[in-house]
Amino acid sequence: MFLIIKMNNSHDTLLEKLKKYSDTPAYPFHMPGHKRLFGDDSLPYRIDITEIAGFDDLHDPTGIIKRIEQKIAEVFHSEHAFMLINGSTGGLLAAISAVTEIGDTIIVARNCHKSVYNAVMIRSLNAEYVYPPTDENGICGSIDPESVVDAINENPTAKAVVLTSPTYEGVVSDIASISKICHIKNIPLIVDGAHGAHLPFCSFGVKGEPIRSGADIVISSLHKTLPALTQTAAAFLNSKLVSCDEFRKYLEVYQTSSPSYPLMASVEICVDSVGTMDNEFAEYERRLNEFSEKMRQLQHLRLLCHHNSCYSYDKSKIVILTNRANINGTEIMRRLREEYQLELEMAYPTYAIAMTGVCDSEDGFLRLSDALFRIDKGLRYEEKPPFPPLPHPKKANRKDGEVGQQRSIYAYPPGIPIAAAGEIFGEAERRYVEELLLAGVTVRNA
Ligand SMILES: Cc1ncc(COP(=O)(O)O)c(C=O)c1O
Incomplete structure (x- = not known):
């Protein structure tokens, strides 16, 4: 059993404050509708409040939430940090929106999560892809910095480069080199580090921890690899190219206006704890x-x-x-x-x-x-052909009468589109999906 650690003794933690508040006679003529009077202690009704006086506002933090965000920044060695309660999904949507105007071009690693593709859809962006190499198991390798150079040269008006590192499978890209390449052209680098929240605390010898390698915005799911409740994540901003205000503006767009205090309390506990573990x-x-x-x-x-x-x-x-x-x-x-x-x-x-x-x-x-x-x-050796690489579907050209997919097709997890909306679902894509279905992997069309 792990102990919950309190790092800063000068203030109550959010959880302590919530518990103390729940012991007062204060009556809630406000949300949520359970009024802290419903249910039993197996769910956190007693400490589930809304933004009442003294409890700050995630979308405009000046008090306890600001302090938590400062703690996150300190523990993760980032200039700025933002607490997220809608997972990395909300952070990626906000990051991409903050650096683009409707219709812009961005450079996207093809093995990005569907939330990146959803940002492309919402902002009507033109995504130009860099493809990672794939091995015999169909596992994507790192993004080659040279492929980013080529993509930027071919798309000099690109407003951002977005890639995933580490991937679901643990593959890390050379963020220091890629961020230098991006910054020569004043292009911000957004790293989907959803799977790498633990990296700043592990001495695994992993090179390329993105927060300290020059990425402008890094999004990490605290809930995936650190002790924090599901949906919690953090965004890290270390950039001369992206403003905190613009980023926060879009966090407000993509995150609920009623953030959960139990989730935020869990972020603080997580951050206090990992810093001392x-x-x-x-x-x-x-x-x-x-x-x-x-x-x-x-x-x-x-x-x-x-x-x-x-x-x-x-x-x-x-x-x-x-x-x-x-x-x-x-x-x-x-x-x-x-x-x-x-x-x-x-x-x-x-x-x-x-x-x-x-x-x-x-x-x-x-x-x-x-x-x-x-x-x-109980197994025996079996020689298998290499698994097909991630397909390179063609974008539909409407002028030539080509019709693309209405929706993305992907296996979930990992949520990497096999054919994204607007692309043609061709022979290679069909064969790839067939391989997935044959093996019993669920394929979605969403
Ligand atoms: C690479 C990657 N990015 C982003 C996400 C979204 O993270 P969250 O579930 O925290 O919204 C996932 C989810 O599995 C993911 O695998």
């Missing part, structure tokens, strides 16, 4: 190292420990490769769930991902390694 992070790294060392004895399954086209690798993601075994990723995920009560994060035809974090227990790692050894024992 050096020992826990060291222990976590030891467990991960031991785990991957053990996994070298697997006969048929393998872990992705690095990617051939990878600048750096975040080893907190346990990516179980199935391309040399008579099993696929979805089947591994199903067997781990049904036979061993181990629930993974996602599965693709060629791999499955166990997502780990500093709160994972020794027992959790042990159960996973035992289960994988048992499953591995």
Whole structure:
């Protein structure tokens, strides 16, 4: 069990303030409708308030919320930080909107999450893509800085470069080089670091932690890899090119006008805690190292420990490769769930991902390694053809009468469009989707 740590003793934390307030006789003639009088303690009704006096305003923080944002900035070594309660999704929509006008061009790494594509749709942007290399498992590598140079040269009016680092699979791009390339042309770099909130605290040897590598805006889901409640995230702004005001203006557009105080209290607890968890992070790294060392004895399954086209690798993601075994990723995920009560994060035809974090227990790692050894024992070698790379769909040219997709088609997770809205769903895309469906991966059209 992890202790909740209070970092700054001079003020009550938001949670302490909420608890104290819930013990006063104050009667709520305001939202929310449960009036703090409903339900039991299994949900946080007692501390669920709206922006009443003394509790600040997420959209215009001057008091306790401002203090929390300052703490986030300090702990993550960022000039500015913003607390997000609509996940990285809200932060990415706001970041892209803050640097573009309707109809602008932006450069997007093709393996970006659907929230980036949704920003493109909402702002009627023209997205020009840079494609990462893909390996035999269909896993995308790092974005090559040279491909960003080429994209900028071909699109000199581009208003931003957007890429994901680390990816779902732990692949990290060379953010320092890419940000230098962008800044020569005064183009802001937005990094979707949704999967990398833990990186500033891990000594994994991961190069390219984006907040300190020159990216203008970094968006991180606190809830994905740190001890924080679902939906919580943070945005980090370190930029001469993007103004805080403009960014906050769009955060107000894409985030609820009734932010949840329990969620915000959880952000503060998370930030207070991770700033003081050096020992826990060291222990976590030891467990991960031991785990991957053990996994070298697997006969048929393998872990992705690095990617051939990878600048750096975040080893907190346990990516179980199935391309040399008579099993696929979805089947591994199903067997781990049904036979061993181990629930993974996602599965693709060629791999499955166990997502780990500093709160994972020794027992959790042990159960996973035992289960994988048992499953591995019953497998045999199978030679499989390489998984197809991410398709390069063609944009529909309306002048030539071409009709593009109305909606994006993607597997979720990871939410990377196989064909985005406005693109032609051609033969390569059809074959890619077929491979996913054959392996039991759910494909959405949304
Ligand atoms: C790469 C990437 N970016 C952004 C998001 C959105 O994050 P959130 O769920 O915090 O909104 C996800 C979600 O899985 C993701 O995988």
